[in-house]
Structures are given as structure tokens and as C-alpha cells.
Amino acid sequence: MDPSSLNDLHQASRLNDPDASRSVAEPVISISGLDKVYAGGFHALKAVDLSIRRGEIFALLGPNGAGKTTLISVVCGLVNPSGGEVRVDGFDNVRDYRQARALIGLVPQELTNEAFETVWNTVSFSRGLFGKSPDPAHIERVLKSLALWDKRNNRLITLSGGMKRRVLIAKALSHEPRILFLDEPTAGVDVELRRDMWDVVRQLRDSGVTIILTTHYIEEAEEMADRIGVINGGQIVLVEEKAALMRKLGSKQLTLHLHAPLAEVPVALADYDLQLAADGSELIYTYDGTRDGDEGSSITALLGDLDAAGIAFKDLHTRQSSLEDIFVDLVKERT
Ligand SMILES: Nc1ncnc2c1ncn2[C@@H]1O[C@H](COP(=O)(O)OP(=O)(O)O)[C@@H](O)[C@H]1O
Ligand SMILES: [Mg+2]
Incomplete structure (x- = not known):
């Protein structure tokens, strides 16, 4: 050009x-x-x-x-x-x-x-x-x-x-x-x-x-x-x-694959946005991934509290929602 x-x-x-x-x-x-x-x-x-x-x-x-x-x-x-x-x-x-x-x-x-x-x-x-x-x-x-x-x-x-x-x-x-x-x-x-x-x-x-x-x-x-x-x-x-x-897509998720499944989210962890999935064997933490600095400290705190509650995990991964997720959701809803 x-x-x-x-x-x-x-x-x-x-x-x-x-x-x-x-x-x-x-x-x-x-x-x-x-x-x-x-x-x-x-x-x-x-x-x-x-x-x-x-x-x-x-x-x-x-x-x-x-x-x-x-x-x-x-x-x-x-x-x-x-x-x-x-x-x-x-x-x-x-x-x-x-x-x-x-x-x-x-x-x-x-x-x-x-x-x-x-x-x-x-x-x-x-x-x-x-x-x-x-x-x-x-x-x-x-x-x-x-x-x-x-x-x-x-x-x-x-x-x-x-x-x-x-x-x-x-x-x-x-x-x-x-x-x-x-x-x-x-x-x-x-x-x-x-x-x-x-x-x-x-x-x-x-x-x-x-x-x-x-x-x-x-x-x-x-x-x-x-x-x-x-x-x-x-x-x-x-x-x-x-x-x-x-910006709406800025939320991130951390998924923890637990050693032993949980029946419900422990009361001690009520301050975190947590959900159970896969019959209680996965714990999903949703947090704001757009605020620099906060991310690491909130995850560190969560992991400490999990440890204190005696919850062990064998694996973890994070993902960020994307336009693709929204698009797939929108298109799925209509068909
Ligand atoms: N001339 C036409 N006569 C009948 N149906 C048509 C005609 N042109 C397109 N369609 C239908 O209308 C729908 C939308 O087509 P189109 O506007 O080309 O979609 P896109 O560009 O998003 O792929 C499709 O189901 C297509 O088969
Ligand atoms: Mg076309």
C-alpha cells in the first residue's frame, strides 16, 4: 500500500x-x-x-x-x-x-x-x-x-x-x-x-x-x-x-478439578463467586479479569481458604469468555 x-x-x-x-x-x-x-x-x-x-x-x-x-x-x-x-x-x-x-x-x-x-x-x-x-x-x-x-x-x-x-x-x-x-x-x-x-x-x-x-x-x-x-x-x-x-467479556473463570466431589459450596467460601459443576467434582470461580493486580491476589486468597477448608484439587485451568462464547450463545438461543 x-x-x-x-x-x-x-x-x-x-x-x-x-x-x-x-x-x-x-x-x-x-x-x-x-x-x-x-x-x-x-x-x-x-x-x-x-x-x-x-x-x-x-x-x-x-x-x-x-x-x-x-x-x-x-x-x-x-x-x-x-x-x-x-x-x-x-x-x-x-x-x-x-x-x-x-x-x-x-x-x-x-x-x-x-x-x-x-x-x-x-x-x-x-x-x-x-x-x-x-x-x-x-x-x-x-x-x-x-x-x-x-x-x-x-x-x-x-x-x-x-x-x-x-x-x-x-x-x-x-x-x-x-x-x-x-x-x-x-x-x-x-x-x-x-x-x-x-x-x-x-x-x-x-x-x-x-x-x-x-x-x-x-x-x-x-x-x-x-x-x-x-x-x-x-x-x-x-x-x-x-x-x-x-468489557462485558472481561470476566474470567478458574476451574478447579477436585480430588473428592462436594455436595455444596462450603459456607467458609461464601464470599467468593463459586459454582459447582460436573456432579460436584469441579469448582468454578468467576472473577473480573480486567482489573490488573486484583486477579492474582484474589486467587491466592481463594487457594488459601480452600486449603484451610481441607479441599484438595488435582488440576486447575482458567479461561476468558470471548465474543465467540456470546455469539454461540446468541445463535443457539434462536435455533
Ligand atoms: N433469491 C432467493 N430466493 C429464495 N431464498 C433466498 C434467496 N436468496 C437468499 N435466500 C435465502 O435467504 C436466507 C439468507 O440468505 P443470505 O442473505 O444470502 O444469507 P447470508 O449472506 O447471511 O449467508 C438463506 O436461507 C437463503 O437460502
Ligand atoms: Mg452472504
Whole structure:
């Protein structure tokens, strides 16, 4: 990636942003009561309400078949909703389709490219589709920012998978959208390319573009997002700041495998948050793992009190709850 060309891209997109003075508090996308029933009768979206904040990276996390692509497709105007409404910077995405669509760039899940076209032509043509006059300087900035400049005269068929994906991003940025949707940007992409992709996305966000990405990789949501929404079975089951979600996830558990099972937690240990499991042969201690220093001293105290109570253990291990636990719980509850 060439950082200086990205700075140019930032400058250019700021200058071109007619909404730069708008309140950041006002959502850039408002989705309310959105429903989608496909022709065969499948209910893919159920009363979805969601607001996307200007300038954020929002990760829509959900298992395969949850409705992520359907939701994106409805917002981008590719699939008609069965009910509800979507506003993109105030424009109704059905009634004011052209204005709403012009604000959006979409990087689709599927890699469909014009195999024999060159990078330059593909990206330039895409801009034209939005009725924007040619702007070679903008296309150059986009290609440079995505490290595609050297490949501009190559036919798409000659590019690697990672490059093809970056061409899709370049196409989506060709008409200078303020909002970029990335549908599973790193599905099937190897770890190294995934990191590159994350860098590109973060740099775009820093340039003022609002990013909505879908993923079924928890790690990706954890790494990238300012806020995370979880979708399952066509319903939004959680929307939260990632930082707040992570704080909730700060609790840790220490499991002690006891020599002899206990019928109940001894009264002498009532001050600790303890639970028995595995028919009394495991003692589970839950504590706040986010407070530095406390952790060690409270465990030392517990072990001393266990010893005093004559409770012996043969093994112990600790674990920290993760986004994965929450995700698995949420998805399990609904099915
Ligand atoms: N064109 C369609 N017709 C009927 N059902 C569809 C269509 N597209 C998707 N679905 C169904 O809607 C559900 C959600 O699909 P999708 O939005 O692609 O999920 P995700 O992107 O989260 O994997 C799936 O059960 C899928 O089979
Ligand atoms: Mg999908």
C-alpha cells in the first residue's frame, strides 16, 4: 500500500464531501421495520431496525444463511423489500433510488469480473454507470491506494485472487461513495491477505467513508469494528459498541478439578463467586479479569481458604469468555 497516495485520496474525498458539515450524530443509514419474503415464501428478514453512524466501521456478524447478503442487497436497492423502509442520508432507497444509490459503493460477495477487460477500463466504466463524468485523476488515486496502479493495463484474468478483490473495491470506490458495503470481504482469503484487506478498510474509514462489512468470522468483527451487530435467522439479535462488548467479556473463570466431589459450596467460601459443576467434582470461580493486580491476589486468597477448608484439587485451568462464547450463545438461543 502506498500511504502518500492514500492521503491524496483522503484529501480528495473530504473536498468532494458536500455533507462534511453535517452532524455526526445523525445516522447515515436508517433501517426500520425491514422485511423480506423471497418469491418462494422464505422469510429472510424479519422487522430489522438498524442505524449506521456516520464514519463508523459496522460489522454485521452472522452465520451462513442469517440474512447478511439479503440485508445489504435491500439497502443497496438490488432486492426489493417486502416491508419497512431504508433511508440513506435522508433519501428513501426506493423512492429516491438514484440519490441513495449514488452515495453507496458495494463490494459484492461473489467475484464476478469482466475477465478480458483491463483494470483501468473496468474501474473507469464503473464510474460511468453512476452518471459521473470521467475523472482519470480520481481513478488513479483509487488504483494507487489499492496498490493496483502497476496492474492498470493488465487484464483481470491475469490477476491473483487478492488483486481481483481489490479491483472490486476500486470499482465500488470509482464514483466516490460516502458509504461502502463490503460483503464478506475476506471469505476464502488467506490470513496474510486478510490483514492487508483490514488495513485497506481502516484507511478508507480514516478517509471519512462509512464502512459496513458483513462477516461470519468473529475474529474479523473483533479486529475491525467500532460496533458489532449480530444477525441470525433474519433478525438482529444484538447491536453494541465493540469496546462495551469486550468489557462485558472481561470476566474470567478458574476451574478447579477436585480430588473428592462436594455436595455444596462450603459456607467458609461464601464470599467468593463459586459454582459447582460436573456432579460436584469441579469448582468454578468467576472473577473480573480486567482489573490488573486484583486477579492474582484474589486467587491466592481463594487457594488459601480452600486449603484451610481441607479441599484438595488435582488440576486447575482458567479461561476468558470471548465474543465467540456470546455469539454461540446468541445463535443457539434462536435455533
Ligand atoms: N433469491 C432467493 N430466493 C429464495 N431464498 C433466498 C434467496 N436468496 C437468499 N435466500 C435465502 O435467504 C436466507 C439468507 O440468505 P443470505 O442473505 O444470502 O444469507 P447470508 O449472506 O447471511 O449467508 C438463506 O436461507 C437463503 O437460502
Ligand atoms: Mg452472504
